[in-house]
Amino acid sequence: MDNVVVRDLKESDIDDLVEIEKLSFSVPWTKSAFIKELSNKLAKYVVIEHNKKVIAYGGIWLIVDEGHITNIAVHPDYLGKGLGNIIVESLIEKCRENKVLSMTLEVRKSNLVAQNLYKKYGFxxxxxxxxxxxxxxxDAVIMWKDL
Structure with a gap:
């Protein structure tokens, strides 16, 4: 995709995240949950912006030497364009920048697309x-990756 920007989350992005959440998950995070994440010193979020609109995002909590992926989502209109790869790569880079030694996440047992994405990156x-x-x-599948 052309004209995409990968950057850190800003408060002005939250409405876009809430929209993506509602379209992507049966139990979406709320606006207040994302606002709390902005003040969470452990949380790091990256977004992909296209034409001034956030179309994908991912979050991770950096706890001592571990990175716990909280959520990754791509707007349904942009699925299959490699944006999930960009988000995962960006979260891995955040971990490396912060001297994190391993990463973990939970993923629905039925979500084979996401599991395969994570496996591609060594989870x-x-x-x-x-x-x-x-x-x-x-059930959730627990996945880990060493850095």
Missing amino acids: KPVGIRPEYYSDNKE
């Missing part, structure tokens, strides 16, 4: 969190 499934997702009690 490995290491366990299951039973009934992790509140909307349908679906």
Whole structure:
């Protein structure tokens, strides 16, 4: 895609994130949750902007020497264009900049597209969190990557 900018999250981006959340997840994060993340010293978020609109984002918490991916989403109109790759690469770079040694995340057991994206970047499934997702009690696959 042409004319995309990857940058850190700004407060003015939050409405776009909320829109993407509602279109992407059955239990979306709220506007207030994202506002709290802006003041969370552990949280780092990156966005992809296209024509002055945020079309993808990802977040990570940097806790001591571990990076915990909180969420990654791409606006449905822009799926399949490699934006998920850019977000994952950006989060890995944030971890490297902050001397993080490993990264982790949870992903729905049924979300094979996301699991394959993470595997492409060296994440490995290491366990299951039973009934992790509140909307349908679906299990989460726990994945880890060493840096």
